Amino acid sequence: MTAAAWVIGARGMLGRATTRQLESGSNWLRIEQPSLPWNDDSLLEQAAERGMRELLHQASTVGGGWAVFWAAGTVVTSSPAEAMTEELRQFRVVLSAIERSVKGHPLARRGCIFFASSAGGVYGGSANPPFTELTMPVPISPYGHFKLHGEAILEEFSRRSGVSSLSGRISNLYGPGQRLDKMQGLISHVARAQYTGPPTSIYVPLDTLRDYIFVTDCAALIADSTLRALEVTAKRGTIQATKNLISGRAVTISSLLGYFRVLSKGHPRVMLGSSAAAALQALDLRLDSVVWTDLDDREQESLPSGITATMMDILAGIQRGTSNAP
Template identity: 30%
Template sequence: MDKILVTGGAGFIGSHVVDLLIEQEKEVIVVDNMSTGSYKNLNKDAKLEETDITDNLGLNEVFNKHKDINGVVHLAAQSKVGPSVENPGTDANINIQGTINLLELCRKNNINSFVYASSAAVYGHAEQLPITENAETNPLSPYGVSKLAGEEYVKAYGRLYGMDVFALRFANVFGPRQSPHTEAGVISIFIEQLLRGEVPAIYGDGEQTRDFIFVRDVAAAVVLCLKHINEHSQQPIYNVSTGTETSINFLLKDLCNALNENFNPEYKEERPGDIKKSYLDNRKIMAKLRWAPEVSLSTGLLSTIKFYQG
């Protein structure tokens, strides 16, 4: 049985990756400091090692304890733009130094398979849509910079040590277990507001667009990378997206329809720095890894609503 270590495995995306790995009969070690993760998210068949990716001593103990790890999925991160602006050093320590710590331990322990979670934030304002992996990277925040730096370290270790590496640039991920307190969780925010009988707030005119992808499809892309070792280390960057843009107005109308609520948002002043339109080209991962998103936006929204109602 393969043994896979998943950082951030008690978090939103990570817990779905862990679930899918266990469904495929993998042994899973979860490394999570539980600062944003939840014990409720943890799969009962996963082994939790409660430590921080910036704690080299703690990480060393985990790798010494589990000598037969076959691959690492690195999802743990500081994932908010605001805190990265306020404390760029902390952001860099978690997202850059934490990634280096893991890569070094993989090198020392001869673990050759490494999947890194990046973000569409590395692109910034794109000149052309949809955004391809070859688009210029102009991150607008320290968070985007740190995720891009992590990508470069991952690619460098792939070149230097012959590691099988992947860096996946996620679009706007949504689904069950997402916290409404995250900046990217507009769907969970809207659902909670509607369930509480509050008026949802839209910043700007609501015509800004994003690429919303269901978390289970993202987990499938991550797990698929572990099956494609020795194949794509020379081109490890992949967008994980639907390749479709959805406006915030359309999104909220769909949610209102599903919950039998009137569409009557409160429009507020546009937030500085917000990107107007964004969606990612997913043709590369579809062609190279034979992955495709399977859950439609409406189906994913219904599943997410059901989770929050429960």
């Protein structure tokens, strides 16, 4: 099937990769829309409604399927509660505009909204890894509660509007283009420290286990999982789905630093320390998926290759004078 697609948050690392993935495949027709005006609710609603009108129009030309990919947001694990509350409020504003746009429309139940959630956030306090979509989410950090709340908002919207929903619980995302002024992305920050600035501080034990997924691999899974949600919707009706978007390979931070040691031919520039925030980090975040497992049967970027691509991107930015490193 072919479906129309709109990426909200297309300028961020994940949004850019998702946009490129949609444009490279034959199953998607991506619409071009200006960035949403986040500073004014009235303008935000109007822009979202205009985007939906265009999306539904394009969907009518390719068979009726459509999807909105929510990759927007600036909240990270260290963001204040006020920022998380505001981002969720804006998510509701856009969903309300989408709901008004599809109400009574013949293609209303042919669509799906994808929401970029966080596996590390929602499973932070869960028991018995590896964690799957059947695992009871137990967030232990405000960020985890924020993402789980976003999932709940989307599912409530889906049941109310008849538009399918898909929450993609993403493991540790990394790759070229990650914003270094955000306090997230261990791989990117260790890579930056190899070239410039102070050493990167690590506040969790070196035997901490994490699943790292390269951004282009994640974008491919997002596109294919959303297409599967649309196919299921066309056959069975509205669904509320959740899928872990992962590499399926957990490594310790010690092993991760070992890759940097080999690739950079020197010791990683890191400092071990302690922080109260470490209590909000799970030691073992092995992940698996039991939903649409055939989609996971694919070759993904190896961790050494992904780290190399990330390092080269950061070095190129420094040489151009465009690095966003603090």
